[in-house]
Structure formats: structure tokens, C-alpha cells
Amino acid sequence: MIKVNKSGAKYSAIVAISEKLRKQKAEGKDILFLNRGINAVTNINLKEIIATIDFNSPDIQVYPPNKGRLELREAINKTFFHNSANTDNIFISNGGISALDLIFKTLDTKKVWLPSFYWGAYKNILKINDIAYDFYESLEFIENNIDQFKDSAIIFCDPNNPLGNKTDDKKLLALVEKLQKAGVVAVWDSPYRTLFHEWGDDDFYKKLIKFNNVIIAESFSKSVGLSGQRIGFIHCINKGFNEELNIKLLFATNGINAFSQVLVEQLLTTEKGKQVVSDFKTKTTTDIKKNIQYLIDNKLLASEFYQETIPVGIFVIANKTYDELLKHGIGSVPLNYFTNLPDEIANKYTRICVSVPYVEFVKFFRRLKSLGN
């Protein structure tokens, strides 16, 4: 008989929404999929990059090194850390979700604190790893109650999923410094950040890794639109943590897909690669900005969530319900999937992805404005 070791984690409920919307689309309904968590303004043009990769080489055909290809880790060090990291402290992962799972398998912590507006996967990964969790209201709450966080870890997601808001970098770094002094671990999971910066023009991570309480999980899923390639990385400067992580990584993966590693390496190091990344980021962020402005101008943004911070995307909260939006063909996710607020409040709002073509976005929202709801 097969017995099951049940973790209590739940399969993503958002997937059920996607399936329902796809069914409606197949039945002929015109749907704008703002329920998804991907950049859909444009795709990254890989045609010429792929042509330069030799599939008949050992680089692609045999096991990659456990931590990932050295050339890729060096390229990450240059682009993300301005060469201030030690490449030995960079581990290539199967995207951000697997990075987080390995981090929580390796970290010995009393509890993990999640933002009060959170990506649902955090809870499930922690349940699978049998780690207790709780929620923090705001950065001010952490700052004013730092003792409460001792012997714990805190997840930071900035820009946030689901709110799409951005906190000032100086404020974030000042808080991390205080946490370091108080012995609190900061798990930095901010895969949307790099979308808004050209390769190499952001020195935030360089500043962040000066603190020895920080573990970074990064991903190429959002910043360059390669969620299909399943690739990201972990950075930590703690030797003991890295030794154990290296072992867990080996037995969880036996190395990360070599093709995706070579591909990302090309995007980070070659002129053509940098160009297609830049084109992708420019087109994507231009439409994200215009879409957010459209929501603000038409009073569709739930401005109550953006009192202290600014909405940058790729998600924002709309002040319409899931049903109101769907009536006009707009797919979304009710906010109660991302918060512990009472349902009667959370259900008034939805998380929408604003990383879609502006023309499409406006076409659907105009219908909602002109028909009323």
C-alpha cells in the first residue's frame, strides 16, 4: 500500500482560475488574461542568440557543474553585483521557486515572516518544509518591533507581488542593517526588480550583499521573460549555509539544465544578447507604465494600497471585483488569494497583471468604462 506524507500545502488555486478562463476563451469569449504572472507585452527575441549555441558540444550535452557553469556565475557576478561578489557564493537554481525551497530546506530558523500581501507559494513552500510562518504588516512594524523577529527570517519582495509597489531602496537597506545587528535573516525574493533596470545599471544587490544576514533568491523568469527555461540563482555569503546548500542542490537537481545556462550566459555577456534584453525591458516597462497611468486616470487603481509607496508593476490592485472584470472579458485574481484580510474586504479588489500591450489593455477597460458595471 502506498502511504502519503501529506504536507498540508495546497495546489495553486490560481491555476483553477486560469483553466476556467482558458475554457471560456476556447468557447469563443474574448478574454484579456490579466490573471497571469508573466510579462506579455512582447517576448524576448532569441532567434539570433539560439543560432550561436552549439548543441553538439559537451557544454550542452553533459552534466553541468553542481553550482552552475562558472562562466554564468561570473557573468551574474559582473551584472548583478558589479564584480563585488565571490562567484563561489553564487548557485544556479531551477528558477526562483526552487531557490526558495532549497533556501528553506537549508536554513535553520524558528519562524519565517511573510509580507501581509504575499505570493501564495511562500506559505506552501514553508508548509512542505514544516517551518512555522507569520505575517508582518509593514516595514515600520518590523523596525518598531525588531526583538520580536529574533531567531527568525523575513521574506522581502520588492516590487511586491501582488501589490506591485516599490519601497525606497535606502529605506530597505537601512532596515537590513538593523536586522543584521539584531540577528535576523533577510530572504530577498524580488524577481520583478531587475525588469526595471538595464543590465548592470543597478547597484542595489552590491550594497545588499555587504550584510551577512542576507540570502538572495533571483530568477530570470520575470526580468527577461524566460519562465519556460526554469533558471535563477541563490547568493549567500555564509560558508556553513553554502556548504549545506551545495549538498541539497546536488541531490535535488544534479545540476541545472545546461541549455538554459548557456542561453542566459549569452544574454548577459554578448552584445546581441544585451541588445535583445534591453529591447525586451524597454518595450515591457513602457507599456506597464502606460497601463498603470491609464488605471490611475480612470480611477480604477485601488489607491488605498499605495499611500506610502508607488505602484510600478508588474501587478497592481484594481478596485473592481473578479466578476465585474470578467463581465467585460478581463481575467484577474481576487485579492483574497494574497492576503489574510477578511473576505468581505479582499473580495472587493483584484490583482491584475499590467504587463500586457497597452492597446489591448485599453480596449478591454474602455468597454468596462463605457458599459458601466
Ligand SMILES: Cc1ncc(COP(=O)(O)O)c(C=O)c1O
Ligand atoms: C514573488 C515571486 N517570487 C518568485 C517567483 C518564482 O518564479 P520562478 O520560479 O519562475 O523563478 C514568483 C513567480 O511568480 C514570484 O511571484
